[in-house]
Amino acid sequence: MTGLAARVKAVLERSVLPSVVARGGSLRVVSVDDGVVTLEASGSPGAAHPLASRMEALIRLAVPEITSVRVIGPGGEPPSAGTGDLADRVRRVLDAEINPAIAAHRGRVILAGVHQGWVRVRLAGGCQGCSLAEVTLRQGIEPLLRARVPDMVGLIDVTDHEAGTAPFFAPAKR
Amino acid sequence: MPGARVLLLIPAQTYRASDFLAAACRMGLTVVVGSDGALPLGGRPVLHADPGDLERSSAELISRAGRLDGVVAVDTPMLALAATVAARTGLSHNPVEAVMAATDKAAQRRRWAAAAVCQPAFQIVPASAGDEAIARAAAGARFPCVVKAVSLSGSQGVLRADDEAGAIAAATRIRSVLSRAGRPAHEPLIIEEYIPGPEVSVDGLLARGSLAVTAVFDKPDTPVGPTFEETLLVTPSGLPEQVLATALTTAERAARALGLQHGPIHAELRIDTRQGRQAPAMLELAARSIGGLCARALRFPGGVSLEELVLANALGHRTRPPQLARPSGVLMLHAERAGTLHAVDGKAEAAAIPGITGLTITVPVGQRVYPLPEGDRYLGFIFAEADTPQDTAAALRAARSQLHLTIR
Numbered sequence: 001m002t003g004l005a006a007r008v009k010a011v012l013e014r015s016v017l018p019s020v021v022a023r024g025g026s027l028r029v030v031s032v033d034d035g036v037v038t039l040e041a042s043g044s045p046g047a048a049h050p051l052a053s054r055m056e057a058l059i060r061l062a063v064p065e066i067t068s069v070r071v072i073g074p075g076g077e078p079p080s081a082g083t084g085d086l087a088d089r090v091r092r093v094l095d096a097e098i099n100p101a102i103a104a105h106r107g108r109v110i111l112a113g114v115h116q117g118w119v120r121v122r123l124a125g126g127c128q129g130c131s132l133a134e135v136t137l138r139q140g141i142e143p144l145l146r147a148r149v150p151d152m153v154g155l156i157d158v159t160d161h162e163a164g165t166a167p168f169f170a171p172a173k174r
Numbered sequence: 175m176p177g178a179r180v181l182l183l184i185p186a187q188t189y190r191a192s193d194f195l196a197a198a199c200r201m202g203l204t205v206v207v208g209s210d211g212a213l214p215l216g217g218r219p220v221l222h223a224d225p226g227d228l229e230r231s232s233a234e235l236i237s238r239a240g241r242l243d244g245v246v247a248v249d250t251p252m253l254a255l256a257a258t259v260a261a262r263t264g265l266s267h268n269p270v271e272a273v274m275a276a277t278d279k280a281a282q283r284r285r286w287a288a289a290a291v292c293q294p295a296f297q298i299v300p301a302s303a304g305d306e307a308i309a310r311a312a313a314g315a316r317f318p319c320v321v322k323a324v325s326l327s328g329s330q331g332v333l334r335a336d337d338e339a340g341a342i343a344a345a346t347r348i349r350s351v352l353s354r355a356g357r358p359a360h361e362p363l364i365i366e367e368y369i370p371g372p373e374v375s376v377d378g379l380l381a382r383g384s385l386a387v388t389a390v391f392d393k394p395d396t397p398v399g400p401t402f403e404e405t406l407l408v409t410p411s412g413l414p415e416q417v418l419a420t421a422l423t424t425a426e427r428a429a430r431a432l433g434l435q436h437g438p439i440h441a442e443l444r445i446d447t448r449q450g451r452q453a454p455a456m457l458e459l460a461a462r463s464i465g466g467l468c469a470r471a472l473r474f475p476g477g478v479s480l481e482e483l484v485l486a487n488a489l490g491h492r493t494r495p496p497q498l499a500r501p502s503g504v505l506m507l508h509a510e511r512a513g514t515l516h517a518v519d520g521k522a523e524a525a526a527i528p529g530i531t532g533l534t535i536t537v538p539v540g541q542r543v544y545p546l547p548e549g550d551r552y553l554g555f556i557f558a559e560a561d562t563p564q565d566t567a568a569a570l571r572a573a574r575s576q577l578h579l580t581i582r
Contacts, residue, residue, distance in 0.1 A: 058477055101215055129538050132212050134192035135184060138199075139207050140215025165540045169211050171189040172551045173328030173465065 004032045004065060011062045012039075012055075027071075035067035041154070086151065087114040093148045094121075098141055102127060105168040109141060117153030119145065129164025131171040133157075176202030178243040178489050181235065181259065183223055183252035186211025189467050189536065189552075190481070194248045197481035203489075206239045210251075225255045228270075232258040244488035246437075250327060253277060253461055266490050268380075268461055272433030276461040279324040279364055282432060286456055289431035292424055293456045294320075294444075296366035301349070301359060305342045311365045312341035318368040318399070323348050325357055328465060331547050334368055334399025341365065344400075351548050369455055371447035372396045374411055375440060376425040377464050377472075377480070379487045379495065383435050385426040388480060388495040389464075389472050390418065391503075394567050396444075401546035406570055407468060408503035408563040414452065417445060421454035428456045438463040438484050467534060467555045471504040501563045505570040507535075507553040509543035513581040515553065516540075524556065524576040529569030532557035543581060553579060 009029050030038040037059060056069040091111050099108050107127030112120040121141070127133050142155045180203050184191045198205045208223035221238050224231040236259060245265055247256035253273045260267030268276075275281040280298045287293070297311035312319045312335060321344040323331030331351045333344035345363055352361055373396040378387040391407040411418055425441035440460045446453040463469055469480040474496045483495055509515075518535050525533045535554035537543055543553065556577075558569040 098215065102213055105213060131188055132184065132186060132191055132209065134195050135207055135209065135212045135220065136215060138195055139205070139220050140213060144215055162535045163538070165538045167538060169186040170538070170541070170551065171536055172187045173326075173330055 002032060004063065005029050005037075007063045008032060008037050008059055008066065011059050030072070032066070035065060037066055037069045039069065039071045041071050086117065086119075086149065087111060089149050090114065090119050090145060090152065093145055097148075098144060102136065105130070106166065107136075107168060112158050117151065118156055119149075119152050119154070120156045120158045123157065123159040123161075126166060126168030127164075128159055129161045129167035129170070131167070131169045133159070133161060133167075175486065175489060175491065177204060179204045179206065179241055180485060180488065181206045181208055181239050181242050181245040181256075182248055183225075183245065183256050183259075184209040184212065184248045185225070185251040187251075188249040189465070190248050190469070193467075193469065193479065194246070194481045194485070197479050197485055200479075201482055201485060203485065206242070208235050208239070208252075208255075223252065223255060225251050228255055228258045231255060232262055235259055236262055244485065244490070246485060246488045247462065249465075250277065250460065250462055266436050266488065268434050268436050272435070273461050275432050276434060276459060277325065279322060279458060280362055281324075282428075282456075282459060283364060283366070285431045285433075286428055289427065291428045291431050291456055292453065294366040294369050296364055298324075298362050298364055299345070300362050303345075303363075308342050308345045308363075308365070309338035312338055315365045316367045320366050320368050320399070320402075321345050321348055322364040322366065323352050323357070324361055324364055326351070326355065326550075327460065328550075328552075329402040329404055329546050330355070330550050332402050333547050334402075348547060354548070355550065368399065369444040369446045369448075369457075370398070371445045371452075373442060373444050373457070374413065374421060374454075375407065375442050375464065376422060377438070377440050378425070379438055379483060380429060380434055380436050381487065381492050383430055385422070385429065385439070386495050387422055388483060389498065390421070391464075391468075392563065403508045403546055404506055405508070406503065406505050406567055407471065408501065408566045408570075409471070409498065410501060410563060412563060413445070417452045417454065421445070424454045424456060425459070428459050432459065432461075434461055437461060437487060440464045466506060466552050467536070468504045468506070470532060470555070471502045471557050473499055473502065473559075475499050500559045501561065501566050502531075502557070502559045503563070503566040503570055504558075505556040505574055507555065507574075507577070507579065509545045509549055509553055509581060510579075511581055512544045512548070513542070514540060515543050515579065516582050517578075517580040518554070519578040519580070520576040524573040527558075527569055527573045527576065529558045529560040529565060530556065530573050531559050533573065 028040045030040045105126040107125045110122045112122045208221045212220045245260045247253045257270040257273040299311045318336045331348045335341040335344045373393040375391045377389045378385045389409045390411040391409045395406045442457045443454045472480045560566040
């Protein structure tokens with residue numbers, strides 16, 4: 001491993017990796033070429049996605065020679081299952097198990113897309129803008145989906161929470 | 175610390191659930207969530223928590239949560255329950271009665287008086303007090319005075335009064351706020367002297383009663399009443415060294431007088447400028463970290479958040495909080511009138527102001543909003559970092575001037 005790659009690895013281990021590992025994923029430095037770092041996300045790399053901008057900022061701050069950061073899936077390849085098949089299985093879990101449960105809070109989860117194993121969901125109704133949306137997503141929806149669809153690479157929330165007009169719980173001063 | 179198991183008690187209407195969850199993830203902690211609002215959906219424990227029934231709820235949480243290394247209340251409504259769970263499981267935390275005292279402004283005032291902590295002159299009037307008693311108490315506290323609810327936060331239910339008639343009107347209005355907030359009808363009110371001067375807030379972490387300060391925010395636009403909107407906070411503080419030291423000592427003594435030993439505190443003080451002095455006086459103290467989304471203004475070296483420091487403290491780590499990476503600040507957006515929020519324009523322009531690091535609107539368009547003293551929520555938050563606190567404040571004011579909130 002080059003000196004640059006070792007420095008990037010040190011930054012990852014210090015500031016980013018624990019959160020990725022906590023969500024069942026992992027990150028590895030694949031290469032550093034012309035200032036571009038390529039990281040391989042494996043396991044459940046959806047956890048790394050919300051941290052992408054912060055991760056890049058941290059790496060660029062600690063290693064000024066780095067100009068950008070690129071994250072690829074496991075082995076740099078799409079998952080073995082076809083995108084259509086994965087989308088169907090995710091949609092079935094959403095329809096059969098998740099949406100009936102969160103309907104109690106007037107919420108629903110919509111599959112926004114699947115790309116190379118990454119599942120993008122949009123929260124709507126009572127979940128959009130809800131102060132507990134992150135709890136529902138990370139403690140509820142994600143582990144349930146992972147249990148039912150183990151080849152899902154990661155779960156990404158693409159909801160515009162600020163645009164939610166009827167959150168089930170709105171934050172307030174207490 | 176990675177792998178440690180922490181119980182996060184998350185009230186339904188908090189601003190802070192996602193920041194604490196993200197912090198726990200960054201630290202590699204195993205999280206058990208207890209909440210009065212979360213949906214139990216998946217394989218990770220989400221337990222029902224009822225802060226209104228400490229005995230039963232704490233017993234249930236303990237029986238279902240499994241081994242715990244720490245317990246943290248994410249926001250005020252869960253403080254007493256977290257302390258109860260911790261007391262029963264032998265985890266580091268504040269005594270339950272100290273936490274209860276810290277959520278009652280009347281109890282705070284009494285304990286600080288007993289411990290000779292510098293604070294405004296005050297009177298506590300029972301809920302049944304009539305106009306005459308209110309007027310007498312206000313005169314006793316001296317005019318101008320401030321009439322306060324004992325159980326609300328964020329300047330909700332707080333009004334300045336300049337004479338007896340004003341005090342009576344303020345008390346009537348605050349009782350109406352309390353009623354609308356669902357508070358018990360027997361709650362007393364505080365009437366205290368108004369202290370002119372700038373306000374500061376002190377955030378810190380207690381460990382065995384010793385305070386490690388995480389941030390001191392100046393409030394450059396300290397309100398003078400009749401309502402007390404917290405708007406602009408910038409850190410580090412520009413207070414003279416001696417005044418700052420006295421403010422920190424006062425906050426630590428105030429926490430100790432309440433019996434607080436462990437965990438975060440957020441203290442608010444006025445610097446009394448009467449008679450040419452600069453004397454810090456305690457206004458309020460909460461046994462939690464700074465409210466709303468304000469903690470997002472605090473980024474410590476390595477990107478560490480205040481929530482990570484709070485969690486580490488709960489797990490028994492005695493690390494000294496590092497200096498902030500840069501001067502930073504936050505501006506809270508308030509409703510300036512009652513009505514329905516119709517539009518928020520100028521967000522892109524505000525975010526483009528140099529130094530602005532974030533802008534979050536926390537009230538959905540279409541929702542009813544109220545100004546203080548009725549208002550119970552912020553409309554949003556703007557965050558900034560710059561080379562100096564003055565530049566930070568200037569960036570926040572410039573960003574605010576770009577935002578147009580339409581309330582009809």
